[in-house]
Amino acid sequence: MNSKHQYVELNDGHFIPRLGFGTYKLQEVPNSKTTEATEIAIEAGYHHIDCAYVYQVEEEVGLAIRRKIIDGTVKREDIFYTSKLWSTFHRPELVQSCLERSLRKLHFDYVDLYLIHLPISMKAMEKCKDAGLAKSIGVSNFNRRQLEMILNKPGLRYKPVCNQVECHVYHNQRKLLDFCKSKDIVLVAFGALGTQREKRWVDPSSPVLLDDPVLGTLAKKHKRSPALIALRYQLQRGVVVLAQSLKESEIKENIQVFDFQLTDEDMIELDGLNRNFRYLLIKSMVNHPNYPFADEY
Template sequence: MNSKHQFVQLSDGHFIPGLGFGTYKPQEVPNSKTTEATKIAIEAGFRHIDCAYVYQVEEEVGLAVRSKIADGTVKREDIFYTSKLWCTFHRPELVQSSLERSLKKLHFDYVDLYLIHYPFSMKAMEKCKDAGLAKSIGVSNFNHRQLEMILNKPGLKYKPVCNQVECHVYHNQRKLLDFCKSKNIVLVAYSALGTQREKKWVDQSSPVLLDDPVLGALAKKHRRSPALIALRYQLQRGVVVLAQSLKENEIKENIQVFDFELTAEDMKDLDGLNRNYRYLAAEFGADHPNYPFADEY
């Protein structure tokens, strides 16, 4: 494995690479682009690949991984692959078959991490781990109260190893991060670079994160791109960070996040950018009793 990778130990003993490659893409982008980008990412050194049933590209990602296994670049065990259970499959009897459907598309025997995409049932997820279909199980988009509820559930067999949430310099999740650390749950950051101009979910008048003058000034100081500063910020806080791109030059650049360090002063400047701003507020679930973003953290 690429020795310059930083790994974070999960509470169940498995290790997750600190930098992951995000495979979400806007609908108008052809799926073949995902295969191409995933291959480039693996060649560049990415070993952690984050996907989900709802992204509708698991076949393409699986194809890319298998082709890089076939040409000897990696073995299956070098790749840390995450998938997620979508909201329509939360009934306990649907959970395992949903994961099996993902595995079939991928042509994999197991996933390294299986997450509940939005806050619902954990019980059936435990069965996926028992069956060997998922090495680790975790959650996504849970607030601290929802995590607390899971952790306090009588008969909980496996606590979630991570919580994947929107996290970037405009929404640094300080309180949630502190809470997760206190419970030995790893925070995984999505939309760490703001987010692509995804017409469907994101307000088009939202601020462009990578245009932020503070990021720009630090990028100049360190002779790096604003994106690398934003990714490095997360790694130094002990956050596992996902970098998403379909462009070869950006993918190759993002892996260079291990080649430099931010000072304590830099980190303080970046902390100061927080404004609790969410690009992806999941309004489609706002009326649901388990809607996670009504709480402060």
């Protein structure tokens, strides 16, 4: 995974791998599965590992990374590790302590990217970068208006390097992507393969994204899986994409996303699947003044 085209330069000069391994898991899945899956992912060639304080698996992910460092598969500097600040730590004096708590669980000196998990203040995040605890800082689940509020803030020293949002063929975030590109902010896609298995947050009657007939037809055409078509679509739009699985076969398959190309006609067909459909609505936040999904984008 060292060839140049598989990285995107961030606006602060650091580089983020274009394909990441997502470590969120369902509650009923034992945490040890995350360690196992993360080790498989690193062995398969993933160097971008996406996690968060609220996933409650940072110890397990840190263990997997350390094991792969000890056995010589990777060095710490080969790994691009993302963590996220959860909503219970938004008071400025708590921000750095949340990051330090994550670092203790991971046994790391720093994270490569630290994100605000849901829309809130940026100032205390800048201090984490100043302290060397985070190489880059960014946001997650921010809409255009909330991004503009940060970018227009007097005294802003580090603009967010990325905005991690739900993004897939049913919700391709075209307008938000164009806006982020215009501001030199990388869009990072989670849920690129659909997230309908997460019963706590997602309506079980939601459409199963990977069963979409257009994805199926293109999968046959390219002799790939529907998941690879969905991931490749994002890469060709200039999006950094997270692939999430606990199955060894899927983890190894998803990294083959760099081995083929979709045609312009394929991309137009996939663009046509957009229906502005979100799997993850975070309904508990609907009445919050910073609820991000009330705006068009």
